[in-house]
Amino acid sequence: ILNVEQSPQSLHVQEGDSTNFTCSFPSSNFYALHWYRWETAKSPEALFVMTLNGDEKKKGRISATLNTKEGYSYLYIKGSQPEDSATYLCASKNAGNNRKLIWGLGTSLAVNP
Amino acid sequence: DGGITQSPKYLFRKEGQNVTLSCEQNLNHDAMYWYRQDPGQGLRLIYYSQIVNDFQKGDIAEGYSVSREKKESFPLTVTSAQKNPTAFYLCASSPNPRDIFANTGELFFGEGSRLTVL
Numbered sequence: 001i002l003n004v005e006q007s008p009q010s011l012h013v014q015e016g017d018s019t020n021f022t023c024s025f026p027s028s029n030f031y032a033l034h035w036y037r038w039e040t041a042k043s044p045e046a047l048f049v050m051t052l053n054g055d056e057k058k059k060g061r062i063s064a065t066l067n068t069k070e071g072y073s074y075l076y077i078k079g080s081q082p083e084d085s086a087t088y089l090c091a092s093k094n095a096g097n098n099r100k101l102i103w104g105l106g107t108s109l110a111v112n113p
Numbered sequence: 114d115g116g117i118t119q120s121p122k123y124l125f126r127k128e129g130q131n132v133t134l135s136c137e138q139n140l141n142h143d144a145m146y147w148y149r150q151d152p153g154q155g156l157r158l159i160y161y162s163q164i165v166n167d168f169q170k171g172d173i174a175e176g177y178s179v180s181r182e183k184k185e186s187f188p189l190t191v192t193s194a195q196k197n198p199t200a201f202y203l204c205a206s207s208p209n210p211r212d213i214f215a216n217t218g219e220l221f222f223g224e225g226s227r228l229t230v231l
Binding site for chain 1: 223
């Protein structure tokens, strides 16, 4: 079983702060890396699907980078707002698990107004 | 609005009883999935279906059964054979039959069902 690790497990920031967190995944036979945002009592929503080494994607104040050679992805949130409070999940597709997604435990972000 | 509807949100079951969780989508997606979430673990795939009348076991299929008689519906039955059924269950879909193996194929999720076995 391949592991996907996310850090930190949780963090609290003040409104307006910028923050970032990490997803580590197996670098061998890598196919894709997914990021999802999951607000309490709602459904997880896709943020990014990334496949290419060095790729950077952006959606509003949120951006993500991908390093497939070393097996990590960073998610950045610029100028955090209370509505950014959520759990951020990442998941990796590798050949080792028949290309199915392996999920991390998530990073829980709380933004204080 | 297009989306995925799971019901019920909360369900209590006595040991030894089977229970069925509903998942309906109006996104016209071909592929559908069931995941389970437990404390301290990432989402784990129970079953998936790439097209109507076809489904495959995921990583933790024992004690579960599914059907895919209609494109929009993918119910999950938690049988009495499932040793630890208390969990949070998420249904998802994606547009194309080969998304589970593709390099893209983002998932669209429901809001989940929490099953508690008493």
